[in-house]
Amino acid sequence: MVRTGEWVDVENGWLDRRIFWQDDIYALELERIFARCWIFVAHDSQLPEVGDFLTSTIGQDAVIVSRGEDGKIHTFLNSCSHRGNRVCFAEVGKARRFTCNFHGWSYGLDGGLKSVSRPQSYDGKSNFDKAKLGLHPARVESYKGMHFACFDPAAPSLEEYLGDFRWYLDVILDNDEGGIEFIDGNIKSHLKCNWKFPAENFVGDSYHAPWTHGSALIAMFGKAPTMRAERSYHANVNGHGWEFGLDFIGNAATLNSPQIIEYLRGQETKFAERLGKVRSRMVGSLSSANVFPNLSFLAGHNTFRTWNPKGPSETELNTWVFLNANAPQELKDEYRRGVMLTFSPAGVFEMDDGENFENCTSVNAGVVTRRQMLHVGMGLDSQIDHDELKGNVYQSQINEANQRAFYQRWADLMGAETWADVPVR
Missing domain, CATH: 2.102.10.10 (Rieske [2Fe-2S] iron-sulphur domain)
Known part of the structure; x- marks a missing residue:
C-alpha cells in the first residue's frame, strides 16, 4: 500500500520534496495518474x-x-x-x-x-x-469541443471527472454562441522541471506574479498590478482549480493591444447575458487555472497549455492560442502576437516562470535538501460560502488553497488501487 500521507499533509500545509525528484514516485504517477485520468x-x-x-x-x-x-x-x-x-x-x-x-x-x-x-x-x-x-x-x-482521452475503463465519465468545474470552463468555452477555436499552430518547448511545478503554479499561484514578473510589468506598464482580496477567489473541484479576480480585463491588458481591450469592452454586455454578471467578469481577468492533472490556461491571454512529463525532471510544454470562433481574423492575429510577447519561450513572463520551475526542481538533487518539507499553508482558514460560485471557494487569489487541493487529488490517486477508492472532493 502506498503511504501518500508521508508525502502530502494538506491539513497542515506541508509537501515532501521527494515527490518532485524520485524515480519510483514518478513511475507510480505514470500508472495511477496519467494512465487513468482524463x-x-x-x-x-x-x-x-x-x-x-x-x-x-x-x-x-x-x-x-x-x-x-x-x-x-x-x-x-x-x-x-x-x-x-x-x-x-x-x-x-x-x-x-x-x-x-x-x-x-x-x-x-x-x-x-x-x-x-x-x-x-x-x-x-x-x-x-x-x-x-x-x-x-x-x-x-x-x-464543448475539448476532447479528452482516458485509458482506464473503470474511470468515471468525463462529466463526472470535471464535475462543477464545467461551470467555470464555460467562462472561456461558452461565452459566445460560436464557441472557441484553436488558432493554427502551437509552440512546443522543453523545461528541465517536474511537471507538477508549472501545473500547481497555474492552478493557484498569483502570489508570485507581482514579485516574479514585477520588472516586466513595470517595463510594460510602469507598475505591477494590485490584487484586491475582497474581489478575488480560489475555487476548486476534484483538484481542478481557478484563481481569479473579477476585474474583467487584467490578464488581457498585459497583451498590450488596444484592439483586444476594445473587443472585450464591446462584448461585455453579451458576456453578462450569456454567463451572468459574476462569470462575465472572469472572461479576461487576472487569473490562471488548471484542469487536473496537466491542462492549464489563462483567461484573457487566451492560451491553453499542457505539461507533458518526460521524466521526473523534464517537461514538454505545448502552447496554443484560442479565441471565439466568431471573432475577426485581425483580432486572432492580435492574440497570437500577444501570447508570443508574454507566454512563449522568449516571452517576458514565461522566461521568469521557466527559470523558477527549473530551479525548484534541480535543487532537490541534494540529499539533505530532499529531507526538508515545503510549506503550502497560506489561507488554511480562508474557505467561504458564496451564493454563486461553485465548488470549494476561498477568499483571495493570494492563497494556496487550490495548490493544496491539487496535491490532495494527486495523493488520493497515488494511494488508490482503483477509481472506486478515489474520493470526490
Missing part, C-alpha cells in the same frame, strides 16, 4: 475533417489522435502491435491510414488493423486475428 488531447478545430490527425503523449505513452471515417475523434497508442515501432512520426497532418515502416502493418483512422504485408505468411496456426491486433484505443469524451 487527459486533454485535442480541440475540435484542430481536426476539422476526416483524416486529420495529430500526435501527442498521455504520460509517456505516445498516441495518435485522429478524425475517423465515422466523423468521431479517436485516440490510440502510437505503437505497432507487431514489434512496437512508432507508427506515425509526423506531429500533425492528414492521412487515410497509418502504416508502420518496419513490416508494413497498416491501421485505419480508428486504429483498427486493416492490412499486413505478405498476409499469406500467416497460416491457420499463427494465432493471427485482425480484430485483436489494432492499435490499443483509449476512451474519448468531449466537453
Whole structure:
C-alpha cells in the first residue's frame, strides 16, 4: 500500500520534496495518474475533417489522435502491435491510414488493423486475428469541443471527472454562441522541471506574479498590478482549480493591444447575458487555472497549455492560442502576437516562470535538501460560502488553497488501487 500521507499533509500545509525528484514516485504517477485520468488531447478545430490527425503523449505513452471515417475523434497508442515501432512520426497532418515502416502493418483512422504485408505468411496456426491486433484505443469524451482521452475503463465519465468545474470552463468555452477555436499552430518547448511545478503554479499561484514578473510589468506598464482580496477567489473541484479576480480585463491588458481591450469592452454586455454578471467578469481577468492533472490556461491571454512529463525532471510544454470562433481574423492575429510577447519561450513572463520551475526542481538533487518539507499553508482558514460560485471557494487569489487541493487529488490517486477508492472532493 502506498503511504501518500508521508508525502502530502494538506491539513497542515506541508509537501515532501521527494515527490518532485524520485524515480519510483514518478513511475507510480505514470500508472495511477496519467494512465487513468482524463487527459486533454485535442480541440475540435484542430481536426476539422476526416483524416486529420495529430500526435501527442498521455504520460509517456505516445498516441495518435485522429478524425475517423465515422466523423468521431479517436485516440490510440502510437505503437505497432507487431514489434512496437512508432507508427506515425509526423506531429500533425492528414492521412487515410497509418502504416508502420518496419513490416508494413497498416491501421485505419480508428486504429483498427486493416492490412499486413505478405498476409499469406500467416497460416491457420499463427494465432493471427485482425480484430485483436489494432492499435490499443483509449476512451474519448468531449466537453464543448475539448476532447479528452482516458485509458482506464473503470474511470468515471468525463462529466463526472470535471464535475462543477464545467461551470467555470464555460467562462472561456461558452461565452459566445460560436464557441472557441484553436488558432493554427502551437509552440512546443522543453523545461528541465517536474511537471507538477508549472501545473500547481497555474492552478493557484498569483502570489508570485507581482514579485516574479514585477520588472516586466513595470517595463510594460510602469507598475505591477494590485490584487484586491475582497474581489478575488480560489475555487476548486476534484483538484481542478481557478484563481481569479473579477476585474474583467487584467490578464488581457498585459497583451498590450488596444484592439483586444476594445473587443472585450464591446462584448461585455453579451458576456453578462450569456454567463451572468459574476462569470462575465472572469472572461479576461487576472487569473490562471488548471484542469487536473496537466491542462492549464489563462483567461484573457487566451492560451491553453499542457505539461507533458518526460521524466521526473523534464517537461514538454505545448502552447496554443484560442479565441471565439466568431471573432475577426485581425483580432486572432492580435492574440497570437500577444501570447508570443508574454507566454512563449522568449516571452517576458514565461522566461521568469521557466527559470523558477527549473530551479525548484534541480535543487532537490541534494540529499539533505530532499529531507526538508515545503510549506503550502497560506489561507488554511480562508474557505467561504458564496451564493454563486461553485465548488470549494476561498477568499483571495493570494492563497494556496487550490495548490493544496491539487496535491490532495494527486495523493488520493497515488494511494488508490482503483477509481472506486478515489474520493470526490
